[in-house]
Amino acid sequence: MRSWSKSLIGGVAVALAVAGCAGSGGDTGGDNAQSGPRELTVWLMNGSAPETLTNALHQEFQAAHPGVTVKYEVQQWNGIQDKLTTALASNDAPDVIEIGNTQSPKFAQQRVLLDISADTASFNKDQWLSGLEGSATWDGKQYAVPFYAANRVVLYRKDMFEQAGVTAEPTNRAEWLAAIEKLKAKFGSDKDFQALYLPGQNWYSLLSFIWDEGGDIATQDGTTFKAALDSPQAKAGLEFYKELVEASGTKAPKDADEQTPEQAGIYGGGKVAMIIGLPWEVATAAKSDPKITELTGAFPIPGKAGPAPVFQGGSNLAIPANSKDQDLAKEYIKLISSAKYQSEFAKAGMIPGTSTDLSALEAGGPASAAMAKSSTNGKGVPATPGWATIEAGQNPLKDMLTAYLTGAKSIDQATADANAVLNEAFAG
Incomplete structure (x- = not known):
């Protein structure tokens, strides 16, 4: 399916039933x-x-x-x-x-x-x-x-940025983290404030950081795929995700994705300066506060030296x-x-x-x-028939994120376990 969001677009892939060849695929x-x-x-x-x-x-x-x-x-x-x-x-x-x-x-x-x-x-x-x-x-x-x-961007409150003295939209990771610190300094006395609402299982955003480091979910040889989440580059992307979670002061659950609860509603509550989301989530947030539409700006997800690659x-x-x-x-x-x-x-x-x-x-x-x-x-995700079963079940990237962010597993163990599940799906 379209891998955008389970509830927003219905883009979660379900298990594919085995079907016999219905034709040669030639032009008849x-x-x-x-x-x-x-x-x-x-x-x-x-x-x-x-x-x-x-x-x-x-x-x-x-x-x-x-x-x-x-x-x-x-x-x-x-x-x-x-x-x-x-x-x-x-x-x-x-x-x-x-x-x-x-x-x-x-x-x-x-x-x-x-x-x-x-x-x-x-x-x-x-x-x-x-x-x-x-x-x-x-x-x-x-x-x-x-x-x-469609792809994700950083949606932000222009009024909060202005009040915190953030005068320009971040274009790289360093500027993004600096903006977070300014927002926390201005609004941090409010115990409900979050500079960035970032759930623990937002694997779509994780991919941006992995790709920005030069890593990938898997390597491809013809029609064969091999999981690569244990590469140094993929681990570096995972480490930045953790750094962002810790720096932002997010109160989002580490064992749920951006739809549990729906992050657009959290953003619309007025206590969150940023989310990583899809453009139409602004309209969802506006159901809580109609003014949010005019107050919202957006910028590409920052990478180390410019916009990061994005999941499409x-x-x-x-x-x-x-x-x-x-x-x-x-x-x-x-x-x-x-x-x-x-x-x-x-x-x-x-x-x-x-x-x-x-x-x-x-x-x-x-x-x-x-x-x-x-x-x-x-x-995109690996163009393999096995990916449908990955999203239909418990996505191992989500389990990997939760295990690493909570300290239940080391980064080496979390990535190795995710690799094993991916490889099983690719082979099946």
Whole structure:
């Protein structure tokens, strides 16, 4: 699924049911194409595309293809894994589907998606979002097209920064820690104040620090992955996470993530100067305090010498191998991935997956502008079918964080144990 947030976007990957090969993955569009009036079935996920966008898109597509009707069906994230597994193994598959970036490798491995390697130029590959491109590829072949994405930024109270004498947004770790000290000096007498609310299991943010140190979750050799959380670079990222937790004075639980409790609500309570979150969490915070929208600024997650790499969660578009209208499906993806429609996604607050034009996103407010700035340095989780089972269960990165932050395990033991769980999932 889209690995953004369990409750915000429904982006937690669930275990994938084993499905047999439903097709070779070759282009059979010419053989399967129906004659006479044709119906193109499109499945996009709830909340993915504004209705005004899809209405205009479908009108344009149908006008350009007389006799074709787009059967547009909005799907829910809850239960979509099983529904897709069943549909992709049947003889009545939809023609275009949206799939989360953590779902893509598993379906590609099963060869239930069409190999579109020969068509990528028509889908604007030269403008694809690099953070999603890896998840759309398997074993050297292209099975999906990046659709759109989002990444985390630091959301902060401009009024608190001003009162604390923080005159510029931090651009590196040292400046970030210095700003935290100034905030604590100004507001620390309030026992409820937190310079940065940072839960112990915010593994999305941890990845920024690991990548900034030059580490990674795993190394890849072809289609084989090996966990690498015990590398010196990954450990350095984990150590900075602990330093940030201790420096910030956060009261967030060390054994829960940013949704337990919902961090946007904590931020909206007026006692927190910063959170690491997604742009739309500002709107959630505003339910507690409507003024928070105007009071909130944003900047990219700081690294050692500039913005840190960011985890990029999102969705891809794919064509089922059993689609009866693969030729039309390709035309549909070509249209939706055009600059015309990708700019509309940017206006809606998402990073367009197939366009380097971020002007609309940059004009969408401080949080959207910060997200746009970070997007050029986006990364994803290992593009392996095994990742779905990792997020479906108890994510070992969360266990690693809690064990290390609480002192239950040394950094060596915590990373070794997390590696063992990851490697088991990768092998399975």
